[in-house]
Amino acid sequence: MKRKNILESRRALKRLCFLMGLLLAAIFLASMVYFRYKIRESAELVDSLEYHTYDKYYVIITDNRKNSFWQSVREGAAEAGGDSGVFVEMFGENLSVDYDKEELMKIAIDAKVDGIIVEAEESAYMKECIRRADEAGIPVVTALSDSPESLRQSYVGINNYNLGREYGNQICEIAEKKEQDAYRVLVLLDAEKEGSGQNIVISAMQEMIRSRKMEDSVAVETAQIEGGSMFAAEESIRDIFMQSEQLPDMIVCLNEQNTTCVYQTVVDYNKVGQVEIVGYYESETIRSAIEKEIIYATISIDAKQMGKYCVDALNEYIENGRVSDYYDVDTSLINAETFASSGEGGANEEDR
DSSP states (O other), rough: HHHHHHHHHHHHHHHHHHHHHHHHHHHHHEEEEEEEEHHHHHHHHHHOOOOOOSSSSEEEEOTTTTTTTHHHHHHHHHEEEEETEEEETTTTTTOOOOOHHHHHHHHHHHTTSSEEOOOOOHHHEEEHHOOOOOOOOEEEESSOOOOTSSOOSSEEEOHHHHHHHHHHHHHHHHHHHHHOEEEEEEEEETTTTOSSHHHHHHHHHHHHHTTOOOOOTTTEEEEOOOOOOHHHHHHHHHHHHHHSOOOOSSEEEESHHHHHHHHHHHHHTOOOSSSSEESSSOOOHHHHHHTTTTOOOOEEHHHHHHHHHHHHHHHHHHHHHHOSSSOOOOEEEEEEEHHHHTOOOOOOOOOO
């Protein structure tokens, strides 16, 4: 009886092993079929993809790569690059570490890119970065702000003198409407930008005020605003509103970030109508604020044209060994009357 039980146990064990073997074989076959299907599907997907090859690789380097102005510059540069076999990237946009411009310049040089577009300044360190790029055979085009004493090949931007005169004209126009004996104007300067560019804007602004014979009634002051980030700019601007015993009658902004921050601060502190704003660039937020008559006017710059000119300048230098020293980008004044005359309106305010 005991022997019979042992034999039955062995037979049951064999049957179980046989069934387990069949199950493993079935799983193996099913896995093979599934993986063959996925491989075939992947191959079909790869075959359906369109590959683009580029002859050159250019990078755009700025500390403000997330704002709408520089995104429009990138868009214009990418469109121009696509027509000439150039891939253009907003450098540092997809990196896990937030590198500054000088660090990104070093990375771009080490990566042996074919061309660099950089929002420069007149600092010694920026000049050294451009010198290293030139030494490595990489042409550099400065955009929006220049480093004129460096080895850059070309500058693509706006005429600071004309910009200052347009700001001065707007100051006089608004001051005349207010009919005040004393009209205070505060110009927000970017603390990150060294050099003469902003000084030329201020000088031209004051020259226009003198030419309109309003220097006795209009006083222009300046304030340095930290430009490293939106948060830093907001803090600096809020300090002006909190610490000033008397707010200026007008604030003039020389970049998009400060324009947006001043607009938001005026709204937050319930100073709409008390402080006039003349801004810079034309984002959806700024357009909406103009339509609501919170921002009086803004100087719009054709950012896509700037991107195109940067790519054109690099292409011309690489192909011919020389290029024009300066490309002038179009600007225009945008105000409520502009929207009314063009029939535009209804801009939606973008997320901050």
